[in-house]
Amino acid sequence: MRSRLYPIFKYTVIALWACFVAGPFFWAMTTSFKNANAVQGGPTYVPWAQYEPTLTGWRNIFGGAGGVDVIDPFLNSAVVTIAASAISLALGSLAAYALSRYRFRLGFIKNSDIVFFFVSQRIMPPVVLVIPFFYLLQWGGLLDTIPGLVIVTVALLLPIAVWVMVDFFNGIPREIDEMAMLDGCPPFQTFVRAILPNSLPGLTVAAMFCAVFGWNDFFFAFRLTFTEVQTLPQAVVALNSSIPPWWTLSAAALFGVAPLILLALWVERLLSKGNLSGAVR
Amino acid sequence: MDGLRRHKSMFLLPGLLTLFLIIIFPLLFTIRVSFSGWNVSNPQMDFIGGANYTAMLHDSRFWASITRLILLAGGTVLIQYLIGFGVALLVWREVRGRRFWRVLFLVPMMTTPVVMAAIWQTIFHESLGPVNDLLGMLGLTRIPWLTESGPALVALMTVEVWQWTPFMFLLLLAGLLSLPKEPFMAAAIDGAGTWRTFWKVTFPLMAPVSVAAVVIRLIEASKLSDSVYVLTSGGPGSSTETPGYYLYIQGLRDQQTGYSGAMSLTYLVLMIVTLTVVAALLTRAFKLKGDS
């Protein structure tokens, strides 16, 4: 009885959730081929049958008149995201390894407090950070530069990297360290030779979170750059005018998510292989 | 022993110092500015004592927004957890098209929140958007999504659930996939049914992941402001205003840097206390569940 109903229930729930997840993308896809008249005419879904599709939205994000060019911002976003993620992952996994393997004690401060210090950086409301960041970067002459943006992004990503990696390293048996140590490896070599190769899944999850948050940061990138460095979210938001071009925004939203879908495929691959065992615990 | 100490510092310090150096100036700046009258026409570090803090105590919008946040963040994270866990359980084991579902369910998290909020605004648009249109086709009444406080809160929570359930889903799915096999075999030998196995084995084993995922989501959800800005700009009246959005209005739009500094610090302290308590409570709750 149960076994016959269960698959129906299972696939119904999956299908419903999939509709909810995919719905906005379908809507964005169909809207991206509309123009002002098609939008003002009320909600429609099927091109040709219900409205005459145009490519204006898509042309506008590739430098068409009345749009913005997303190619340069795309590259800037990629550079900032990759650099900041790499730095955060490197510093974050070192620190996480230390917090996972050694005991720190400084007065009342314990390991868990240090982890909390890292994570707590994400509690700070961005609104207050941005003004001091502005002065800080100005002081270093780094406003409107990629290095400046990378520094700030590291501050946003490092806590995530530490948080994911501490949990992950806690899941790797200490025997692996001990064996490497017995082979005469100094601690740093142990980390590089024995631990890191076993950490690919954890690094992947951490990298994905870093990439997601780095790629999608609008708040800081927007306020700490002027004209030289524009990131992708900034280029998209530059289209949000008092006549909101629904079509161009839709096209831009779909374009912006594309590279990260590749990342999702990669993560899923690792998941399927069971490689993520212990990635989060 | 000296060598060990040096090594452990060598591992920890680069990251810790980097973060500390990036964050210390903003923190000190905010503390100092919260005692100043820094505003749009007078951007200066003068000293006005605790005036900002006194004003904040009487700012009913600020406190109302914090109360509202408890509902919004708590509610959405709970829903995200339930759905994320449920869906993760469904695609955990044998299911047709598993890889497709898993990738699809991850994608919303990868969209840019400010941009997606603009798309959601078009979705909830009461006469030009699809939601009311579909409701109409089903013969249901149209809902004033963004113009009445109840539906507006539902709309906001929907956006949050859509965007961030994948985060929960990924963490929980990864957790499920890394569970050891033995306890499940033992349960099978005992003849435990699906339901019993879930409560006795899966759920307790998932407790650490669950607590971590819920806490990190609470931290992120507490900053809720992009979707508020785009969807309702805090309205109707001030019924969807969150602290993140109120701080944005006061701090950046009206540029009352001093006052927003005071509110931010208060908010920071409140959040740290709340989250510590919540984390402790959750840990205990999950443990009790596991022991019983």
Next chain:
Amino acid sequence: MRSRPYPGLVAVAAAAALTATACTAQNEAQHKPKEKAALFEPGSQISYEKYGKNYPATKVRDVPGTCSYESISRKDYSGQTLKIISHAVPVIGEPTQLHAKQFEEITGGNVDVVNVPFGELHQKILTPLQAGQPAYDVMFYPSLWIGDLAPHLAPVPEKYLNTTGMKDVTQAYMDVATWDGKVVQFPVDGDRHYLKVRADVLKDPKWQAQYKEATGKDLKVPTTWAEYQDMAEVLNGEDLDGDGKKNYGSAEITKRDDLTFSAFISRAAPYVKNPDVKGGVFFDVETMKPLINTPGFVRALEDMVKARSTWAPGGANFGLGDEIFSFGGGQTLLSYSWDDAFIQAQQPDSRIRNTVEAAPLPGSTEVYNRTTKSWDRKANQAAYFTWGWTSAVAKASSHQEMAFDYLCFFSNEANTALDLTIGRFGVNPYRTSHFDPGFWEKQGWDKDVAEAYVNTLSGMEENPNRVFDLRVPGVNQYMSALANGVAAALAGQESPQRALDAVAGEWAEITERIGEDKVRSAYRDVVALEDKS
């Protein structure tokens, strides 16, 4: 004991200050252009056609003068870069980009444009200015921010004030560009609120009869807010234009942190601007006591609350964009705000082209007199010169000549003539020569539509009873507080009186924070503009 020094902070602040001074010192050395041969014959044909099919094929003649294609193309700006911040694309943002591209082509200089949504523009412009960071040379922004920005702006040099284009700018918009007797903003747009109606519905006997039956009055363009309400109410929810879809009464901007404050001031103008009472609408300029909770404003807010029933679905959360789609798309009968929705309705591919009409904002049958503390029974109407887009050059810029040349090129006669015809550009008439019905008829507008439009706009210039925006430092704080009060009343959280009492309380606090003298001296200039007429 004031200002306890924090050594670290002081050091950083000092460093920042030093950087700032260093930058200011640099600016002494202004970059100048070299001469080169002109690329255009005097009076040659200008068209945007080659920039893409989004642009009309209209051709106009280059008008000779300092700012013409011909004169600007004589300048060689190669090796120099101009940095510009402007509004999001397309409104003002698109012409900024287009003219930047053209300017690069004809001067050899480099122009970088960044486009920013409305809500972020103020902070994005002001933060670097206050920090002494030379981020932008040219800024496009709403003209009501003049009080915050004026100290950082370079006055427009004599040479540009004497151009034919500038001389033709109407007095009202020259006034708007002036601060402390100096022209610091470069006019590129003229904006105002006016009434927009669906003339085809008003002329339809069916609706005339229905309206007559319901109210006993004739259906015509409303001249008071009470008539506006009657019409919106009676005709709300009917299929007015026979397209099978319901139409609604009124579309107005109601989304709290969008531009609700401007919509509310439009509704209040006839109740609060008494031609016989001088000395300020928002404050009593002598005492700086807020007048925002006086009976005139309260009446306007009561009207607005009543209007709720006439709004389209979602109408209580309409931003400017929604209003444009709603009226411009033919969903609503009446609307009032900037030109955008009207021009959108008049685009060549619009379904409701030439069925719309422009008219002055509705008035009232009585107006509050704050000296006698009573209502004066007389017909009243006030022109509200709502802020529009303007532009300015940063004092700290080291490319001031290039910056002013760019703005002067942006607004030369040929470019403006073309810009005016492209609705999404958001460039609206601001020169006397723009008030020519013939120009609009050439764009395909019907004669009546063009004449009513031009008369509405030029009539405002002649109206002696005017309201200007609150052009004082910290204007955003005042308007935020106002929008919050209006939103609370619209949402039914507070009564209009109580909501505005709260706003008045906040306004007093804001004034105290910013400095009463500072606000008063700025407000005196606004009052002078209103009272001199």
